Structures are given as structure tokens and as C-alpha cells.
Amino acid sequence: MAAASTASAAAGADASSFRFPREYSFPAFFTRQTNLTTHHAQLSKWSALVLAYARHHRIFRLGLSAAADSDLFYNRRLDRRLGMPDIRELLDFMKKDGRIEYASGGGGGSEGEVVFVYWRKPEEWARKIEKYVEETGQKGSVLTVYELGEGEGTRGTEIHGIDNEVLLKALNVLVRKGRAQIFGQDDSQGVKFF
């Protein structure tokens, strides 16, 4: 449940290894540009930065207030930070691209708003899962959701450690395609691949 805190913890763990892009050390990058073209370029670059950062740290959920103080949006060396309104604008921009999604309500009130960062979109995750199932010959068998995300079987693959909700979204994509079926209760859901 404490996805956001794990995210920031992970970010703190190996932030040094992440290579920020060149713009990150450009002071004007942290100011909202008024020129439309420049602004668009700015948003695109920020979006790429956020996704790369999330991918590097395998962040699936981003708590806004926590992220605002993280290295991602706050360059301590330059003493420049991206303001909250600008972050929101950036998220709106990314949402249009399908790169983030606001977590609905249950993200945890204390951390404020939380977004899913789709450095891989659910469709892409669905393809990954299908491929994994096919490769391991588990078609037709039933797997639990926990098994997919945290189980020993997926260790070493990208699927391992995936956020539960993101995983469910990916599975739902497969269900809609008719490639899988989800059954069971809230806590112990199972999925069968066809």
C-alpha cells in the first residue's frame, strides 16, 4: 500500500546513478515558458524526464507532494524547483498522452494526490505478461495475481515487483481481448490465460 513511500525510498536509494538530462541543469527549465512552442518543448522534455526517472527507479505511483520535493522536480544544486501548478500542468499534459493516470481516491489521503506513472502503458504490460505466460508454458493454467507480481516465477523479469493496481489494469486489458479471465475475491484473485 505504501507505494509512494517506497517510490521515494527507491529514488533516494540510487538517485546518484540516474543521469539527468542536460536541461535539468538549465535554470530556465524550471520556469513555465510563455511561448507556446517553447512551452510544448518544455513539457515534452519534462515528460521524458519523468518517465525516464520513473523507469530507472521503477516507480509506479507518484505522490505529488512528495515528488515536488524529490530530486525529480527539485534541483538542489541550482536551487531551482518546478512549482506545484507547473507540475500539475505537466501531469495534465502527460495524461493526454496516456502516460499517467490519477489514482482514484484510495491512494491514501495523507499523501495527497497520487498518480500512476505509465513508463509502460497497461497495454504494453499486458503484452509482456502474455509473452511471459507463453514462454513459460503456463497457458491454460491458473495463476494468482500475487504470483504474477511478487512470486518466485516472475523473478528476473520486468513483471516482478509491478504495482498491484497496474498489474490488474494490464490483466483487464487481456480480459477485454478475451485472452484471460479473472476470478476470485478481492484479496485472492486468480487469472486464467487462454
Add this chain to the structure above:
Amino acid sequence: MFLKHIDLTTALRPFYLPDEVLLFVQDNVGLYEGKFKLPNYQNGQVYLTTHRICYVDKEDPRSYSVALELKEVDRYEFYAGFFKSSAKITLIPKPPKRSSILPSAVSGASHQRNGSSLTRSDSPRSNPEQSQATSATWVCTICSFSNPVPSNFDPVTANAHTPLPPCLACGIKPTLAHVLKAAISGANNRAMNTPSFASSHPSLDQSGVVPRPLSENLSLDLTSSPQTPQNDEESTFQCPRCTFSNHPSLLSCEICGAPLISRKQSPPDARSSLNDIRSESPGPVIENPKKTEQGNINVSESVKISFRKGGEKIFYERLKGSMTQRKWLLQDAPPAPTRSRLADEDPSNSSPGQSRKKAAGIAGLEQLGLNMRKNNELIIGSAFEDLEALMASAKDVVALAERLSRQNSSGADAMSAEENKLLAESASQLGLITTKDIVGGGGSSQSLYLSELSRNVAEFLTDDSRGVLKQAGGIITLVDLWAKFNRARGGVELVSPMDFEKAARMWEELKLPVRLRTFRSGVMVVQGLDRTDQATIKALLAWLKDLHEFPPEKEVPWDWQQFGMGVTAQETADRFGWSLGVAEEELLMAEEHGAVCREEGLEGLKFWVNYIDMGDVKPPKSQAQRDQEAIVKALKKSGMI
């Protein structure tokens, strides 16, 4: 008469001569030569000055602008216009100056014997000389008949083989020595009594013409009378109305008073301007205006100015004024009386100076002191005289001002034309060029006033001696310019802000070298035409690039070699000499072009080279593009399913 090509100022107005004062401007005029329109000179502005009448074409002012010197104008006539025919003012040139040819003719006659080229030239101008040559006579030794010396006889080159015509009466050839003697004595005679040329032509005096002052008639005598006996008829030509044979120098018929000017003028002109073949086109437009080099137009007839949009009356009034004043004469006059008086004193000054050279020691010093005192006295005396002259004119000025204020207070809005003229004159004397009055009254001339004002301001801006634009870094806000312009006018005839803005807006239309720019915020600035946005951006970027090279004054956390420095509007203003507002606007303009980007921080708004959008990110798609893509996507989907 020549319509001389003139040079224009940067604001496409004529360059004025020293002391030349603009009196009137009228647009929408055309030029005629005689009865024919001059092509390319049909829509322009006419500038009446104290010295000239200038025509500046509207379409192509640089190539079709001419001036006519008032001193060459003999008479001027006014034609009020009739139905569709617009009002015209006809300028009739002075009769071509024979007196200018006369000296050359005389010198030609006196030097004729050693300058064979003169006598042999076949140019029509040598006519008078030819006739002079014939005026030398040799008396036949056989029959004592007076024969003319042949025109091609040159005593310098004549030798035994020169063919000599026989005597006209008896047909006996004369001896060379005889003719030679006659020719030389004839030349000597004329050299002595050229002024009293008539005496060598008794026939003229006998023709019953009243004796005239020779100085004014000489020209005609030389051109027409001495040619041949039958020339007498030509020289005393008939009056077209009453057929009385008048003397050619008369301007109007002695009997009936009919004008003879056209007749009198055409023969000498036809002769003098043989080189320019006048195309007698029946149409109203001359096909080929007779252009000599540099765009001058040789006009043999009168010049008409056609006023298609009015203004002719004031023009006529002022033309009359300047024709009577004849200010162009002042140019040749000694500049100031004081100097001439000093020059008079010179000999007396120089003589003691010479004596001083001789004197030495104490005597010399005393002499020097004496001279200096004398000199001082003289200067002070003349200075006081100047002062008195100034006072005298000051009285006039004061009186004028009083009259003006009286008129204003009484509320009489209708000023007499005379008053108006006086005012305009005084205003222009005070150094104002464009006033509402100068371009004529009435609402219709408002646009003309504005266009003149526009040119005036443009001149003010581009005047290198003032350097208004240069001082302001090539860009100045309209408000600042307005203030400067009015200050330059010395507090009189101030231009209203409304008129000023309107005038500024006309620069583009008038193709003047300055332009008005409106920034996004609505601030209006004035800058040279060559200073485009691109040029400004280039300058800005070059400066920002320099900041990559030179280390910043204090430590900065970022890589200044890569990103340089952010600059504030204040720094930019200092760097380029702009005002703060202009710098801000220029930076915003550059930002709008995507050349720079902004950074809002604790230190205020700073501008950086745009490292955010380096062209590696695709620009945002337009709505249409997005729609199209959506359709393609949907089609693909449906095709797959």
C-alpha cells in the same frame, strides 16, 4: 528653361538650398510642358520655396523629381479651371539669355582668327559668328563694290591656295593680301565696337525702329538682325492680330498690345535647341520628354502646374510673394554688411600693419596696442549695430505675436490670407518646417499636413547631426520621440499627440526609412527600416553567446560555458542603449520568436538562450492534424477487426 533633377532627403523631400525657405506644399499635381502632359510627372507634390518650385513624384520620387528655379521664370499666369479641367498655373520662362551667348560670340569674334574651329563648326549656334564674319567687307579694287569677306575665310590659315570668291559686282578675284587686310581690320573694328553693333548695320537704324538702349537689345540684334537682308522681315515680325511689324524685342504689339511672346521666343529657341528634336505629338502627352543627362528636362515652352486637388490659389499668392521678394538674389549679395565694412577698413588696417612690421621695440608694441583698440572699437560698434537691427526685427516679432494673441482672444477664426501668410512666414523663419498653415487651410489638406509632418519627423529622426535614433540605440518609443520633436520645435507650433501618431503611421505608406512598431503590449516604438526583428534577435543572441565565453562575475551553480547567463531587461537596456521598456519588449519579442526563454527567479525575470526548444522536439500538432490522425487510427482499427 530646365526642369532640373533634384536630390531628395531621406524623407523624400527636396534638399533645400541655404537660405531657402519652404512656403507651400500641395499634393496631387501634374506637370505640363506647353499644352502637353509630361509623362511620369503626373502625380506628385509640389513644393514652393523662396527659390524654386520643386516637383516630387509620388510613385517614383527618386527618379522623377525636378525643380524649376524661380529666377528663370519671367511671368506666371493663373488659370482657374473649367469643368473637368483643373486649375493651372503657367510659368513662362524668361527669353533664352542671348546675353550669355553674347560674350562668347564677342570673344569668338575677337579670337576667331586664331580659333578656326569656332568659325568652321556647323552648329546652329555659330550663326551669329558667321554673320559677323560676313560683316567684314573688302572693297573691290576694280569696281569699288563692298564685298563681304567669305564666312569660311580664316586669316590665320589662309594662304595663296585658299579659294577666294570673285567680286559680286564685276567678277574679278581679289588678291589674298587685300582680303586678309580687310578681314583683320573688320575683326579689329568689331572687337572695338561690339557694344555699338548697330553702327555696323546702318540698315537697322534706317528701318524706322526707334533707337533702344543697346544693352537690352543686343541679344536680338546678334541673333536675328545681321543675318541677311531678308532677315529684316524676320526680325521685325508681324503682330498676329493687327499685322503691324513690330521690333522683335517688344513683348507686346506697339499698336494693339497683343502679346508677342510666343512668336518672339520660338525662333531663337528652335535654333538653340536643335539638338533636342521636339516630338510634335498631337496627343496630350509627350511621348519622349527631352531628357538630358541626370534626368533634367529641357523645356522650351512654358511649364504648367496642374492642381488636381486644389491649393492653387494659395500657391499663386505665395508664388507672387516670392517672385516679388526675389530672395535668390540674396545669395549673391554680400552676406553681411559688417564684413564688407571690415573689408573697407582693411586697407587702413593693413597699412599700419605694414608700418608695424617696420616699427620695432616699444614703438611697435604701442602701435600694436593702438591697432587692437581700434579693432575692438570697430567690432563693438558693429555689434551694437547688429543689436539694433535685432531689436528692430524683434519689434516686428512682438507685434506679430500680439496680433496673433489678439486674434485668438477675439475668437475671429477667419484670418485674412495676408495674416496667414505672415504667420507662415514667421513660423518658417523660426525654423519650423511643417505647419498646418504651410500646407494650406481647410479640412481636405489634413492628410497632406500629416504626410508632410510625417516626412518632417522622418527627417528629424534620420538627421545624422541630431542622431536622435542613434542616441536611443536605434529604437525610441513614440512618446519619447514626440517629446523630443516638440522640444526641437522650440515650444511653438507644437504637434498634437494625435497628429503625431497619425503621421508616424504614414511612414510605411510614404516609403520612408523609419518604421513604427507596435509591441504586443501596445507600446509603440520607432526604429529604422533596416532594423527588423531578425536583426534584433541576432544582436541579442550574439550578446548572449558572448556570455558563454566570458566567465560570470560571481560563482554560478550551473555550467556557464554550456548555458551562458540569464540576462534581465535592465542589463539588456544597458548593453544596447535602449530604454528599459524597449529592452523588455525586445526580449519578449525574441521570446515570442523562440530565440530566448525565460526564467523567473528571486532575481527577477531573466532571459536565456533557448536551450529548451532546440528543435529536437516536434512542435505541437494542430487540431486538424490531430483529427486526421485519429481518423487514420480508427480506420486501421476497424480494418484490423
